[in-house]
Amino acid sequence: MNATPTPDRHVPVLIVGGGGSGLTASLALSDLGVDTLLIERHPTTSVQPKAHILNARTMEIFDHLGVAEDIHREGSPAENRAAMVWLSSLGGDAPYDRQVLHRTSAYGGGELAERYALASAQPHANLGQRWLEPLLRRHAEKRAPGGLLFHHELTALDEDPDGVTATVLDRGSGQTFTVRAAYVVAADGGKTIGRLRSIPMEGTPTFLEWINLHVRADFSAFIPCDDAVVNRVSSLSEDGTLQHCGVVPMGPDRWGRHSEEWTLMFSRPPGAADLDDDTIVAMVRRTLKLPDDHPMDVESISRWPVEGTVARRFRSGRVFLVGDAAHRHPPSGALGLNTGVQDSHNLAWKLALVLGGSADDALLDTYESERRPVARRVVERALFSLFNQIAFTAGTGVVQGAHPDWNRAQMTALFSDTPDGETRRAVLREYFDTNRITTAHLGLEMGYDYADAGSVTSDGTPRPPQDPLGLEYEQTARPGSRLPHAWLTEDGTRTGTHRLHRAPGSFLLLAGAEGTAWVEAARLLSRRYGVRI
Template identity: 45%
Template sequence: MPDHEIPVLVVGGGGCGLSTSIFLSDLGVEHLLVERRESPSALPRAHYLNQRTMEIFRQHGLAAEVYHGSAPLENMSEVVWRTSLAGDGELDALDLHRMDAFGGGSTAGPYLADSPCPSTNFPQHRLEPLLHRHAVERAPDGVLFGHVMEEFTRDESGVTAVVTESSTGHRFTVRARYLVAADGGRGIGDELGVEMTGEGGALDVVSVHFSADLAEWWPGDSVLMTNFVGMDGGPISRYGMVALGPEWGLKCREWALHFHPAPDSELDLGEEAMLERVRQLLKLPDLDLEIHRVSNYRPEGVVAGTFRVGNVFLAGDAAHRQPPATGLGLNSAIQDGHNLAWKLGAVLDGTADRRLLDTYEAERLPVARRNVSWAMYAFRNHAVAHAGLGLLPGQPLESARATIRALFSDTPMGRTRRARAAEVFATQRVEYQAHDIEIGFAYEEGALVPDGTPPPDRDPMGCGHRPMTRPGHRLPHARLARGGDVSTHDLVGAHGGFVLFTGEQGGSWTAAAERVAEDYGVSLAVVPIGEHDPGEQDEDATGANGHVDVDGTWRETAGLGTGGAVLVRPDNHVAWRATEDGTDSEARLHDAFGRILGRTVTSGAGS
């Protein structure tokens, strides 16, 4: 007999596992998380949290605390390319290009219009402790750090795992219906024979986490990241820095410096060597700094051939790994857990058939492939910046310096070189302005009912986003008034319920929803949305349960007639829509739930 029986076992306590634990707790799913480390990450690692992740954190009551400690948008709205941070040489500390980024500056309009949540910067060594605290608060006996899953076996009805407490050597067995492998690719996928395919791993990256006062040299209070273009003609930006807080802008005191050592070089990663290397790269020989951590890794772009083997689900780095460009790694991992958690909850409480779990891979695997290929593309595109400056691989040092001198020369050719450089640098918006990549992903098949409309043309540069209610797409954000502004996203709660948005004449949908919800045993709220009348003083113009479309955004993005409806899943993705009302509202909604949940329920039979 196992020592513990639990519906869900989560293996791995990084950003993916801890987030998944929080989501499961909010859904009322009993679970156990085991993590081999004694405490959350001490490494900054990932730091950028995009708008979709912050929307998820908002849904689960985490966003306010994250924003409290993270970078305000005004301190992360620019990315800069420079020849060096400091130095007094002829070609030192020169700006090569500046780009508005992450929803700041010139990018603010669409980012603000399309989401209630700005993106932010909150490094992983601060995010993970926050997530750990919330996970423990919501599942006091369900989060075990310093515990290693030594082995596991599978059968048709679940998983049996052997877990060891590292500090005592105490071993116990856990029997779970389902296992979520959020172990960063450290063994479960291999044990299951899951193949990771892709490319990369040929380039070393060294990351140095250190503290120093760089206010005198940092290129501006709005700058989050600085890429330094070495004049050795290397194939990519040779090194770069990101601000890590805990205060931001020119008050920042923690940094991560990333650089690429020469191929086959024997690099000393000791503290004294790294002190000198940081000073050398920043051209600040007398800089007072403290080294916290030095790590190295090889960026790769790989995706698992499957995200599910029986009752085991791969999530986060266990399912896909990509370079840090565009910041899609941690964000995708958290979104994996968000997608999977509500489906596990629905199957475990009996409202959905086990077939619903097949949709996890159907939905998340194509997104992972897109994100990994995009991250590799953006990572390699830094080489284009060098080419745009006129720097070539293997170019002699003096030739490279002459090229930079020519770039800054007050000559017709100098102006031409600068114009070319600006155009080429602008292509890196695929990394720093990837608005549509971050929030525009959609599921073409899965827990949804396609309505026959074709997928929209997407911006090939990944920037321009077009919100819509086509099934599979993320619910568009629209400002609604009912005694105060709320987002459409705020009406989908954290506890597993569905929402049916209707037009202001959606009375037939309300009656239909009540009967269908009873048949399927689901939570289904109906939200009528009426058009804003500037002369109307009563914001609750559509009735006790209604909301008003403040600025017409919902009307423009929903694509509904006055009698249509949009059904939204617990993860804020559209599951089904009807563009017009009809006499068969109940039958259509009933059929939609049956297809989404994988169940056949006789209308009016109850659950």
């Protein structure tokens, strides 16, 4: 049937993709006074819990966008997002079953809270995308009424010197229409635009299949710690091998060990996605050693290929890649969604200045020069974090391929109440401590800078020492770095430096008592170029 085109739409920016990155772009551009149209091929926001940890830098951005308080309100309380815990199983009756292998503070919680609080006024948050995305969508629709179209798919994209013409399919009605835009933000996870623009992904191609189960269950009798934002089970199977499964509380009303909903996640070599659902559920139950009669309702099962890749280009003419369209990696370290949100934030203000006539199009080139190195570092860290977890197996004494009796003896000795058991547990802690690169990487989250991106002017000061592990973060006002956090007090009211910079589309000048010359220079620039300072 030939579709009857509807009238064309004209917008400065077309956003393709309605996940976390696309919705952030919509919010940010709306706040900057830029009209947008967002299209998303699915009928709704994500039905899967997906990513859930939102780091402090991301929450600073969400605070600027006026959604941070809602996220904290809907997300888990601080006491339920403070640690990562490794367990030997949930059930089972062997001497090594239902043991805590390791417990550590994680993602700015627990013992890390004080160090993280020195770096940011915003604590990290914990809210799965199944709940985060509808929250962002509600705010975006209020700011751009009629500007978000779900169940609409991009089918073609043509660029000329003056703009971009997109062909959009309404998947509900079957009709197509065209959208004319000055620029396109590709937040589609690489589903369409990267292919249409022939932008290759570079790095490590698919090497694992990740399988997530979204379940409803009461695991409170099996999980000992109420503050774990992530539980990781490494259980010794009947054949003597260690099998691994993440057990992640997802709330949404009760949290911690009393959560009603969970994500269970494990990986397999490529091709495992061919496993049918019943086989997957049986595998997970065996790994967790759940009693046969314990109820667990499976809401959905998703499978996705794991890779470690970065797009060769983040800009192709008038098209910009953000989020998974630009970089893809394992979930280790909770870096994916956070990096995508930060991509959109970086791009939005530049688009607004160019569209408003206050900056040349060349400013948009700095999006790639600033964000692509960050993406490469994030991908490298996520890959290394995943591979580093293999070391934990060696710490237990279990040897893959050894006789099952040997491995059972190693696990039994590990938890024995003997000097040998105490020594083994001390050695195991040394192995697990290397996981700090996954759960305590404040330097990685906050410490990136754009000094080498060609977008800032150096002040001649040296770069602060860089921690190769990405754990330590030294705040600096050096050009290209994140604005340092500090508390300022006026008339008894305390305000963080990042709260000073909330006016959309403006720049912030911080000057001391002797900064009159700086203030006058800023006023001159503001008048000359029409930029708010």
